[in-house]
Amino acid sequence: MTDSGSTLAIGIDIGGTKVAGGLVNESGTVVDHVRRDTPHRTTEPKVVEDLIVEVVHELLARATSDVIGIGIGAAGFVAADRATVVFAPHLSWRHEPLREALVQRLDIPVFVDNDANAACWAEYRFGNVQGESHVVMVNLGTGIGGAIVVNGRIQRGRFGIAGEFGHMQVMPGGHRCECGNRGCWEQYASGNALVREARSLVLAGSPLAHDLAASVDGDPRRLTGPMITEAARAGDPTAEELLAEIGTWLGTGLANLANAFDPGAFVIGGGVSAAGSMLLDPARDSFRRHLAGRGYRPEARIVQAALGNESGFVGAADLARTAVLERADATAGNGR
Known part of the structure; x- marks a missing residue:
């Protein structure tokens, strides 16, 4: 680890399968991570x-300067209120007072936000959509997260739940x-x-999935998204087709979002975005086919997120830093 040379904040990214954290400086550089x-x-x-507290304590022990906030x-x-997790589909949280629980165990200001909001903020501040006034982010991971930044402000909605694009209904009566x-x-x-979809092909004994099945000794439960992406990179036509199908659905949904929000750019993040052009080229094609007024209106750019798996905790840290500094400015202003 190197000295950050600036104010540090800790960002924590809680997903369906992991808790990742990082020490992040003012320029968005990750000084250390866990x-x-x-x-x-x-x-x-x-x-x-408990995992969050464990990660925070480990990062605090490695910090070379003061940490002003935890996001x-x-x-x-x-x-x-940026304090309560109302509902987490992939975790057993229902009206969970997360900030209160953590503040009692950590003697540093804590701010809670949606993970996609944090990732979008990171891309807006430090990634591939810097300078864009209207940004919509779509994060493809265990599920789909989304976020909106307009003129330098996250659009959280009246109740804080804006951006839950993954739960738009696109197929009535479809998969549960x-x-x-x-x-x-x-x-x-x-x-x-x-x-x-990959597992269903293996379970069905499809000859198209022979190579995928062989890679996991015939046990479809061992198949993972990164394995499918790697197979596609190696030229497996079935893996390529599966990614293209995901990309087609992605582009269809983006066209709907363009009609609703008219952004200048969509930024695609999350683990699935590591597939790059194998995912995004089909998405762009589908987007153009489904966009209302296509051919007569400006089209939003569709770009891959620049910060990869670090975007969630980088953005969470920067949002915490911003909140602490805004609070300090407000306190100073009231004292004048």
Whole structure:
């Protein structure tokens, strides 16, 4: 680890499968980072809370200067108070007072936000959409997260839940989603969807999935999204087709979002975005085919996120730093 040379903040990214954290300086540089896997299908919120505290303490022990704030990016609906996780489809959190629980254990200001909001903020501040006034981010991971930044402000909505694009219904009566509904977008354009389709081919004994099946000794449960992406990079036509199908669904959903928000750029993040052009080229083609007024209106750029797996905790840290400094400015202003 090197000295940051500037104010540090800690960002924590809580996903469906991991808790990742980083020490981040004012320029968005990750000075140090830690990752812990979450227990499979944990039902106890305190288990994840304990992991967060463990990661924070480890990062604090490595910090070379003061840490002014901790930002938490949680995969779920976060209330407008930036303190409560209202609902997390992939974790057992229901109206979970996460900030209060963490403040009692950590003597540093804590701010909670949606993980996609944090990732979008990181890309807006330090990534591929710097300078763009209207940004929509779509994060393809275990599910689909989304976020909106307009003129330098995250659009959280009246109740803090804006950007939950993954739960738009795109196929009435379709696959059951963990949110309780059927046919949600994330059931067709996420990492889970990619793995589900690959596993179904292996289970069906399809000759098209021979190489994928051989890579896991015939056990479809061992297939993962990164394995499918690597197979596609190696030229496996079935893996390529599966990614293209995810990309087609992605582009269809983006066209709907363009009609709603008219952004200048879409930034695509999350683990599935590592597929790059194999995912994004089909998405761009589908986007153009489904965009209302195509050929007569400006089209948003569709770009890959620049910060990769670090975007969530980089953005969470920067949002925490921003909140602490805004609070300090407000206090100073009241004292004048």
